[in-house]
Amino acid sequence: MGAIGGEELMNWEKMEGVGNGREEKILVLVRLRPLNEKEIARNDVSDWECINDTTVLFRNSLQERSMFPTAYSFDRVFSGDATTRQVYDEGAKGIALSVVSGINSSIFAYGQTSSGKTYTMTGITEYTVADIYAYMQKHEERAFVLKFSAIEIYNEAIRDLLSTDNIPLRVLDDPEKGTIIEKLTEETLRDWGHLKQLLSVCEAQRKVGETSLNETSSRSHQILRLTIESSANEFIGKDKSTKLTASVNFVDLAGSERAAQALSVGQRLKEGCHINRSLLTLSTVIRKLSKGKHGHVNYRDSKLTRILQPCLGGNARTAIICTLSPAREHVEQSKNTLLFASCAKEVTTNAQVNVVMSDKALVKHLQKELARLENELRTPAPPDYSALLKKKDQQIEKLEKEVRDLIKQRDLAESRIQELLQAVRNDQVSTQWDGRQGNTCADEYSSESSSTKLPGTTRHQENSNSPSLPSRTLFRTRTEEEESNTVCKEVRCVETDESTNDQTAISNGESESVSGPTETSHLRNRVNIGSLEQNFQDLQNTINSLVTRPYGDGDEEQEVQSQISNPTGHKLTKSRSCRANLVTSSSPPAFENTPPNDFETRHSARPEGRKLWDIPPQEYGGAASGGLLRSDSQSSLGSTMLEDAKNKTSGEEDIPSVDTFVAGLKKMAKLQFDQVNGSGAEGDGLGKSVKSIGIDSMMDSPPADWPQEFARQQKCIVELWQACNVSLIHRTYFFLLFRGDPMDSIYMEVEIRRLSFLKETFSKGNPAFHDGHTLTSASSIKALRREKAMLSRLMNKRFSEEEKKKLYQKWGVNPNSKRRRLQLIHRLWTNTEDPNHLQDSASVVSKLIKFSEQGQALKEMFGLSFSPPKMVRRSLGWKPSMSSLL
Numbered sequence: 001m002g003a004i005g006g007e008e009l010m011n012w013e014k015m016e017g018v019g020n021g022r023e024e025k026i027l028v029l030v031r032l033r034p035l036n037e038k039e040i041a042r043n044d045v046s047d048w049e050c051i052n053d054t055t056v057l058f059r060n061s062l063q064e065r066s067m068f069p070t071a072y073s074f075d076r077v078f079s080g081d082a083t084t085r086q087v088y089d090e091g092a093k094g095i096a097l098s099v100v101s102g103i104n105s106s107i108f109a110y111g112q113t114s115s116g117k118t119y120t121m122t123g124i125t126e127y128t129v130a131d132i133y134a135y136m137q138k139h140e141e142r143a144f145v146l147k148f149s150a151i152e153i154y155n156e157a158i159r160d161l162l163s164t165d166n167i168p169l170r171v172l173d174d175p176e177k178g179t180i181i182e183k184l185t186e187e188t189l190r191d192w193g194h195l196k197q198l199l200s201v202c203e204a205q206r207k208v209g210e211t212s213l214n215e216t217s218s219r220s221h222q223i224l225r226l227t228i229e230s231s232a233n234e235f236i237g238k239d240k241s242t243k244l245t246a247s248v249n250f251v252d253l254a255g256s257e258r259a260a261q262a263l264s265v266g267q268r269l270k271e272g273c274h275i276n277r278s279l280l281t282l283s284t285v286i287r288k289l290s291k292g293k294h295g296h297v298n299y300r301d302s303k304l305t306r307i308l309q310p311c312l313g314g315n316a317r318t319a320i321i322c323t324l325s326p327a328r329e330h331v332e333q334s335k336n337t338l339l340f341a342s343c344a345k346e347v348t349t350n351a352q353v354n355v356v357m358s359d360k361a362l363v364k365h366l367q368k369e370l371a372r373l374e375n376e377l378r379t380p381a382p383p384d385y386s387a388l389l390k391k392k393d394q395q396i397e398k399l400e401k402e403v404r405d406l407i408k409q410r411d412l413a414e415s416r417i418q419e420l421l422q423a424v425r426n427d428q429v430s431t432q433w434d435g436r437q438g439n440t441c442a443d444e445y446s447s448e449s450s451s452t453k454l455p456g457t458t459r460h461q462e463n464s465n466s467p468s469l470p471s472r473t474l475f476r477t478r479t480e481e482e483e484s485n486t487v488c489k490e491v492r493c494v495e496t497d498e499s500t501n502d503q504t505a506i507s508n509g510e511s512e513s514v515s516g517p518t519e520t521s522h523l524r525n526r527v528n529i530g531s532l533e534q535n536f537q538d539l540q541n542t543i544n545s546l547v548t549r550p551y552g553d554g555d556e557e558q559e560v561q562s563q564i565s566n567p568t569g570h571k572l573t574k575s576r577s578c579r580a581n582l583v584t585s586s587s588p589p590a591f592e593n594t595p596p597n598d599f600e601t602r603h604s605a606r607p608e609g610r611k612l613w614d615i616p617p618q619e620y621g622g623a624a625s626g627g628l629l630r631s632d633s634q635s636s637l638g639s640t641m642l643e644d645a646k647n648k649t650s651g652e653e654d655i656p657s658v659d660t661f662v663a664g665l666k667k668m669a670k671l672q673f674d675q676v677n678g679s680g681a682e683g684d685g686l687g688k689s690v691k692s693i694g695i696d697s698m699m700d701s702p703p704a705d706w707p708q709e710f711a712r713q714q715k716c717i718v719e720l721w722q723a724c725n726v727s728l729i730h731r732t733y734f735f736l737l738f739r740g741d742p743m744d745s746i747y748m749e750v751e752i753r754r755l756s757f758l759k760e761t762f763s764k765g766n767p768a769f770h771d772g773h774t775l776t777s778a779s780s781i782k783a784l785r786r787e788k789a790m791l792s793r794l795m796n797k798r799f800s801e802e803e804k805k806k807l808y809q810k811w812g813v814n815p816n817s818k819r820r821r822l823q824l825i826h827r828l829w830t831n832t833e834d835p836n837h838l839q840d841s842a843s844v845v846s847k848l849i850k851f852s853e854q855g856q857a858l859k860e861m862f863g864l865s866f867s868p869p870k871m872v873r874r875s876l877g878w879k880p881s882m883s884s885l886l
């Protein structure tokens with residue numbers, strides 16, 4: 001038995017330059033076994049030849065596949081006549097004996113079944129242990145403790161080979177020790193004889209079975225672990241005592257096999273599957289590690305790799321002995337083994353000397369470290385004052401700027417408060433003045449008992465053909481002076497004449513329309529309230545920004561806020577018309593508990609039991625783009641085509657349906673019809689203004705030069721659409737439905753007047769009120785932008801790639817640009833001069849919203865077409881046909 005001396009070991013370490021935490025590659029040895037008796041008996045020949053100490057050659061004597069031999073190089077190769085002693089001495093010894101220097105080490109045997117793994121590992125284990133004992137004997141100055149444990153992994157279950165229990169053991173992750181096996185027996189060795197006895201126990205316990213390739217085939221992976229702890233005798237029990245501790249693993253893997261070759265069935269087949277699977281995981285781990293330690297390595301995919309993780313790229317020195325069978329029938333398996341060996345030689349490990357300090361030594365070391373740190377703290381490095389000063393200066397400068405900005409904002413807020421107060425005073429004065437006139441909105445609310453016949457009724461009374469309207473009185477139930485000194489009026493409108501049969505005027509939730517001074521005054525009040533709301537909103541925005549400032553002066557903020565919330569010492573309460581603006585407010589406004597009045601109870605504008613801020617914005621008329629108005633009621637008119645249009649347009653993409661559009665048109669026409677007849681509803685700034693700019697002309701028959709007039713009106717409408725940011729879908733519906741028929745004149749007129757009013761209102765920066773919701777220039781732009789985005793999303797659904805390509809080309813859009821679909825939509829309806837552009841725009845949008853272009857047919861379906869008016873009387877000529885529509 002060869003022995004190793006301490007000096008020899010130390011020399012070897014110096015020579016190799018390892019053991020101090022440097023990386024080294026796994027040592028890969030290849031051992032070719034000689035042909036066995038069976039193989040010789042069947043005249044098998046070996047195609048493998050070790051041409052030198054490091055190269056093995058595959059020489060295919062049959063030359064079936066390649067004319068040329070293949071050479072494989074490794075750290076060391078051993079031919080069939082090499083002994084295990086040679087393999088140990090010239091290969092594995094250096095690695096195995098690192099353990100005595102406190103370095104973990106592992107020796108693996110890898111190869112196909114019957115290639116000689118167990119044969120080799122038995123010898124290697126024996127020689128290593130013998131050398132370790134020899135080393136211990138030569139180093140009496142150190143005290144050694146040897147511990148031994150042994151496991152086998154059989155069918156993915158871990159078994160303690162030193163225990164007769166067959167209970168599988170669990171693998172655990174210990175934060176300090178890493179992967180450990182729970183309840184594993186670890187025997188402290190008494191002597192070499194004791195170890196020999198334990199090794200024979202393991203051999204007896206290990207699962208071995210007969211296969212056609214190996215009579216004593218190992219059916220499990222075996223890991224024998226020898227742990228050596230050593231410390232110098234002179235320091236034992238003393239402060240300076242340190243201990244070296246390391247383990248050497250002897251790993252005899254189960255052999256890879258082909259079920260067909262091993263003729264495996266039943267239990268053997270099952271074993272073979274587990275063996276091959278865990279070996280595959282080992283190969284994968286090795287392959288990944290051979291490419292560098294980047295990314296995830298699947299150690300946890302098998303118990304084998306999980307337990308051997310430190311040996312594979314961790315804190316250990318590792319040698320792998322790859323065993324080959326020379327027989328021709330095993331060529332493929334041998335090549336696979338060499339492939340594994342080639343990968344393994346690229347894997348690096350990082351072995352370190354494992355020094356364990358005694359508790360006393362550790363305390364001493366820590367005390368020393370603590371003293372060093374305390375010393376550092378006592379004499380800190382001088383700070384960089386100039387850099388600190390510079391930083392402080394910058395902070396001061398920033399804060400000064402913030403203060404200047406805040407002062408500016410405070411001044412602005414103060415001036416807005418003044419403006420608001422002035423506006424409120426003016427409003428009060430005008431209300432009082434209007435009250436004296438007896439014809440104003442304030443007058444309408446002035447007395448519960450008085451019943452005043454309105455001047456606006458005169459016209460109807462003159463007209464004997466029209467039914468006379470009932471006299472109505474609108475009255476105010478409370479004012480700010482009378483009740484809560486509110487700045488905005490809390491008003492409600494009720495009919496005094498409950499007995500009247502005429503409910504038409506209020507059936508839409510609208511108030512009575514009157515002309516003359518009453519109308520003017522009411523309108524002025526509305527405008528005043530509208531601009532007050534705007535002021536209030538602006539003011540609130542300013543307040544919000546002031547309140548959220550990070551460096552605000554608390555007193556200043558409070559002062560501003562108290563001025564805003566109580567500028568006249570009164571509590572600010574918004575009128576009902578202000579409520580929509582308060583929907584976004586986080587706290588409920590002061591009228592939260594105001595019960596619905598008679599008017600609201602009877603009409604759906606404010607559902608009972610439901611607060612106004614609970615109502616979703618769309619119920620106020622969500623399409624605030626000056627175009628389509630949403631209608632809850634769906635037209636019963638329709639055919640398959642209409643239904644189709646409805647289903648396709650009002651569904652998934654939230655496209656207003658064509659009947660919603662038609663309902664809006666009809667409503668508008670009805671409103672204007674009522675205006676002209678004096679029986680209509682008011683309460684809508686838009687309707688009133690339309691009337692005030694001369695609705696009567698609508699009753700004229702279409703002019704003789706109607707085609708020219710139609711072109712002029714259409715151009716005018718298209719320009720107004722653009723100016724008022726009208727919905728593209730509205731434009732498309734309108735454009736496709738009204739194509740120049742003389743009967744279109746009424747709708748054309750209505751559209752022009754509506755849009756002219758909107759344009760004028762927007763140009764003054766005022767909001768327009770319509771159908772219970774507020775339209776502003778900004779809100780219409782926003783809504784249009786939303787609609788364009790929605791249409792652009794539909795491009796992919798409605799057009800094929802080819803069609804889209806053509807469209808991009810036609811509309812001058814770069815087909816490669818990122819936002820090409822939106823760019824295209826943005827180009828639609830922009831050129832108001834070019835009829836082709838308009839027609840093309842309508843075509844694109846109609847396809848996107850799946851709207852049929854059969855305008856005339858649809859018009860008839862919706863009842864938008866009517867007989868040419870009989871112009872008997874200017875004021876009545878179109879009324880019968882119009883009535884039939886409404």
Ligand SMILES: Nc1ncnc2c1ncn2[C@@H]1O[C@H](COP(=O)(O)OP(=O)(O)OP(=O)(O)O)[C@@H](O)[C@H]1O
Nearest residue numbers: 033034113114115116117118119214217218254255
């Ligand atoms: N180098 C060698 N010289 C002489 N005989 C050998 C050599 N290697 C292996 N043998 C013999 O070959 C047979 C199979 O060897 P061994 O059991 O070690 O193979 P194995 O690779 O461990 O197989 P398995 O994976 O099936 O357990 C044994 O009888 C063994 O004695």
